[in-house]
Amino acid sequence: MKNNQININNNEIKMQENDFIVSKTNAKGIITYCNEIFMHMSDYSENELLGQNHNIIRHPDMPKAAFKLAWDFISSGKEFFAYVKNLRKDGSYYWVFANITADYDSSGKIIGYTSVRRKPNDQAIKTIIPIYSKMLELEKSSGLKASVSYLLKFLEDNNVQYNDLILSLQGDL
Ligand SMILES: Cc1cc2nc3c(=O)[nH]c(=O)nc-3n(C[C@H](O)[C@H](O)[C@H](O)COP(=O)(O)O)c2cc1C
Numbered sequence: 001m002k003n004n005q006i007n008i009n010n011n012e013i014k015m016q017e018n019d020f021i022v023s024k025t026n027a028k029g030i031i032t033y034c035n036e037i038f039m040h041m042s043d044y045s046e047n048e049l050l051g052q053n054h055n056i057i058r059h060p061d062m063p064k065a066a067f068k069l070a071w072d073f074i075s076s077g078k079e080f081f082a083y084v085k086n087l088r089k090d091g092s093y094y095w096v097f098a099n100i101t102a103d104y105d106s107s108g109k110i111i112g113y114t115s116v117r118r119k120p121n122d123q124a125i126k127t128i129i130p131i132y133s134k135m136l137e138l139e140k141s142s143g144l145k146a147s148v149s150y151l152l153k154f155l156e157d158n159n160v161q162y163n164d165l166i167l168s169l170q171g172d173l
Helices: 036-042 064-075 122-142 144-157 162-170
Strands: 021-026 031-034 080-087 093-104 110-118
Touching (some): 021 036, 031 036, 064 144, 080 122, 080 162, 122 162
Antiparallel strands (some): 021 031, 080 093
């Protein structure tokens, strides 16, 4: 099922404290592995996920700029952290605290990526929601550049690097 055919609803499914959602992709973001908890949380079977673009669980409330930043980081070999709202096959959603890292072959070439997600800190999600909605609004009214600029200005005003902000919001659960 394409995610634009899903009837989106406002039901939230929460991750459990000790859960880890894991997936791997090739260098283009095509899913090559997912664990049981990934399937359970996304409401898809392994067959429905393997070989699909990872955007199969993309939620329309997520700003494009968040993914642009993610790909800028990971394709240059830097690890990336983010709070991500994901869309389940049944139309409901779940928030995760995600980490993505690159996988290399023996010559040092990036051959894919691995993502591990944990339960996000509730307060961090409360902080991130208005930032994402402002970014989304700017993307609709003025385009991707305006949304990226807003995020960069927010980081500058708070005198913080992106990953440091995200990690500090997660804190100790
Ligand atoms: C390892 C890895 C994990 C990813 N996990 C997610 C995810 O959980 N949710 C998501 O929406 N995008 C995830 N992405 C990003 C997607 O590849 C994609 O960039 C994003 O969904 C935006 O898709 P779009 O540009 O087609 O709208 C992941 C990418 C990689 C490489």
